[in-house]
Amino acid sequence: MKESLLNILRCPECKGELELAVEKKNKEIEEGTLHCSKCAIDYPIKDGIPNMITPKHR
Numbered sequence: 143m144k145e146s147l148l149n150i151l152r153c154p155e156c157k158g159e160l161e162l163a164v165e166k167k168n169k170e171i172e173e174g175t176l177h178c179s180k181c182a183i184d185y186p187i188k189d190g191i192p193n194m195i196t197p198k199h200r
């Protein structure tokens with residue numbers, strides 16, 4: 143995913159802002175985590191695709 147996407151992405155639970163932790167980055171972010179501090183949920187980014195499914199719905 144593009145790093146600029148972070149400005150658009152919101153936590154699907156609380157619609158809050160997400161914190162980005164990058165693990166692997168080429169041109170775009172390949173691996174990492176989007177974290178919502180309010181919900182204490184981590185949304186993993188795998189192969190450049192953020193998984194925005196909450197644990198409730200998994």
Ligand SMILES: [Zn+2]
Nearest residue numbers: 153156178181
């Ligand atoms: Zn949240």
